Amino acid sequence: xxxxxxxxxxxxxxxxxxxxCVDSILKQTFTNFELILVNDGSTDNSGDICEQYAKQxxxxxxxxxxxxxxxxxxxxxxxxxxxxxxxxxDGDDYIHERMYEILYSEAELHRSDMIICExxxxxxxxxxxxxxxxxxYSINHYTNLQALNQLYKPINGRxxxxxxxxxxxxxxxxxxxxxxxxxxxxFEKGRIYEDEFIIHKLLYNCSKITTxxxxxxxxxxxxxxxxxxxxxxxxxxxxxxxxxxxxxxxDIKQKDLHDKAIKCFFEVLLWYxxxxxxxxxxxxxxxxELRGSVKKNFKSLTKNPYLNWKQKxxxxxxxxxxYVFEKIKNVKEKYxxxx
Numbered sequence: 001x002x003x004x005x006x007x008x009x010x011x012x013x014x015x016x017x018x019x020x021c022v023d024s025i026l027k028q029t030f031t032n033f034e035l036i037l038v039n040d041g042s043t044d045n046s047g048d049i050c051e052q053y054a055k056q057x058x059x060x061x062x063x064x065x066x067x068x069x070x071x072x073x074x075x076x077x078x079x080x081x082x083x084x085x086x087x088x089x090d091g092d093d094y095i096h097e098r099m100y101e102i103l104y105s106e107a108e109l110h111r112s113d114m115i116i117c118e119x120x121x122x123x124x125x126x127x128x129x130x131x132x133x134x135x136x137y138s139i140n141h142y143t144n145l146q147a148l149n150q151l152y153k154p155i156n157g158r159x160x161x162x163x164x165x166x167x168x169x170x171x172x173x174x175x176x177x178x179x180x181x182x183x184x185x186x187f188e189k190g191r192i193y194e195d196e197f198i199i200h201k202l203l204y205n206c207s208k209i210t211t212x213x214x215x216x217x218x219x220x221x222x223x224x225x226x227x228x229x230x231x232x233x234x235x236x237x238x239x240x241x242x243x244x245x246x247x248x249x250x251d252i253k254q255k256d257l258h259d260k261a262i263k264c265f266f267e268v269l270l271w272y273x274x275x276x277x278x279x280x281x282x283x284x285x286x287x288x289e290l291r292g293s294v295k296k297n298f299k300s301l302t303k304n305p306y307l308n309w310k311q312k313x314x315x316x317x318x319x320x321x322x323y324v325f326e327k328i329k330n331v332k333e334k335y336x337x338x339x
Contacts, residue, residue, distance in 0.1 A: 003059070005033040005100055005176070007087045008077030010070045015044040017092035017220065022053055024094035024130060026060075030101035033087075035060045036077040041067025046091070071187035071194040074172075078182050086177045092220050093173065096130045099216040103176040106212060110141065113178045113206035118168060119217040128218050137214040145254070147209040148200060151245075152260040159260075159306065161267040169203075170195050174217045181205050192234055196241035200248055231279050233286040239269045243293055246300075262297055263306040266315065269293065277326070294319055 007025055011018065025035055037060060039047040047064055054060040063076055074088060085104065089095060099117065107115045122128055142150070153165040160166065168174060172195045181202050188197045203209060223229075246261035273290050276283050294301070294315070301307065301315055317325045 003032055003034040003083045005030070005085045005087055005104060006036060006077070006081035006083035006179070007033055007089060007100070008036045008038065008074055008081065009089050009091050010038050010040055010073030010077075011042060011046050011050060011091045012040040012067065012070070012073070013042050013044045013046060014091040015042075015046050015049065018046055018049050020094050020127075021089060021091050022049075022060075024097070025089060026053070026057055027097050027130075028095075028100050029098050030104055031059075033059060033100060034081075034083060036063065036081060037061070038063045038065065038073040038077050040065060040069070040073040069190060071189050071191060074194075075186045075189065078186065081179065084179055086179050086182060087175070088172045089217075090173055090219075092222060094130065094218050094220075096133065096214075096216040096218075098133060100176070102212070102214060102216065106139065106210060107176055107178075110139075110208065110210050112141070112208045112210040113181060114202065115176045115210045115212065116168060117174050117212050117214050117216040119171065119174050119219045120215045121221055122218050123221055126220075130218070133214060133216075137212050139213075140211045142209045142211070144204050144206050144209070145257075147203045147206070148249075148254070148257055149260075151200070152257075152264070159263070161264050162271075163264070168211075170199050171219075172199075173219075177202065178206075191237045191241070193238045193241050196238060197244055200245045204248075204252065231275055233276060233280065233283055236272055236276075236286060236290065239265065239272055239290065239293065242268055243297070246297070250300075258300070259304050259306055262300050263304055265297070266294065266301055266307070270318070274326075291319070291322060 009021065022037070037050040037053065039050050039062065050062045054062045061080070063080070065073070065076055078086065085107065087100060103115050103117060106112070120128065147169070150169050151163070151166045152160065154160055155165045163170065185198060185201055187194045191197060242261065242265040246258055246265050249258035249261050269290055273287060276287060298319055302312055307315070314325065
């Protein structure tokens with residue numbers, strides 16, 4: 001009999017955390033699942049620990065592969081998953097003992113294609129009681145387009161360019177997905193912010209998305225995580241993910257979503273562009289590629305209703321004379337610092 005849920009865990013050098021993670025999954029009150037541990041070329045003892053679990057519990061499947069990143073590891077798990085639903089957990093995090101019981105039962109009850117819970121950030125070494133649960137959680141339902149608009153949820157009435165208000169919609173680990181959503185989709189290999197590249201496509205393919213306000217996932221804050229790691233040009237992947245999203249909305253003829261997406265793309269691009277200028281060296285070719293992205297989307301940006309005339313004027317200057325643009329920006333920042 002096929003399992004109801006396939007839980008996929010990418011594993012890469014997480015020896016200090018892996019037992020806490022896997023134990024929290026194997027102790028789930030919902031038991032009809034397979035646990036796919038994908039050892040992505042770990043150089044510590046993570047792979048051996050995975051094999052120990054496979055010997056102890058028949059639900060555990062271990063894949064060993066060369067190191068190609070988290071996207072590749074998740075994809076490898078998806079390729080062999082046999083459950084009706086898919087869940088993801090990161091190898092350094094842990095989950096509430098009722099996480100999959102609640103997500104599965106709510107998904108079945110409401111016939112949802114995707115169901116989303118909430119997470120709590122925890123420090124390394126911090127253990128939260130995974131038995132406590134506020135059962136008075138709220139439940140909300142969304143169509144695909146309603147959910148996509150949640151990616152641009154405002155903060156204090158202002159447009160949330162950096163997406164801080166919609167992180168719960170982005171994170172793959174706090175969701176349970178109908179397996180069919182991945183029939184023709186995979187995480188983009190070799191990218192960081194791989195969740196940003198895929199979430200709009202997954203949401204669009206859903207008929208119903210359900211959110212519940214219960215905290216069921218505990219997200220361990222490691223300094224070497226993608227968010228906490230030093231700034232490099234690899235983080236430009238965020239810009240290209242937002243560009244991909246804008247192009248996707250254009251392809252499906254959702255103009256308002258496209259306008260919101262292209263505004264976010266442009267403002268995040270500028271933030272990363274000037275961060276790279278001030279913090280990195282030998283990045284001229286990378287910056288040129290970013291400027292090329294602006295040129296490619298220039299017409300859409302100049303007609304964007306979410307950009308005011310000052311932003312559009314700066315856009316034109318950035319495209320045609322980035323050197324002058326940078327000078328003006330530096331003068332404005334210097335002046336602002338003494339006000």
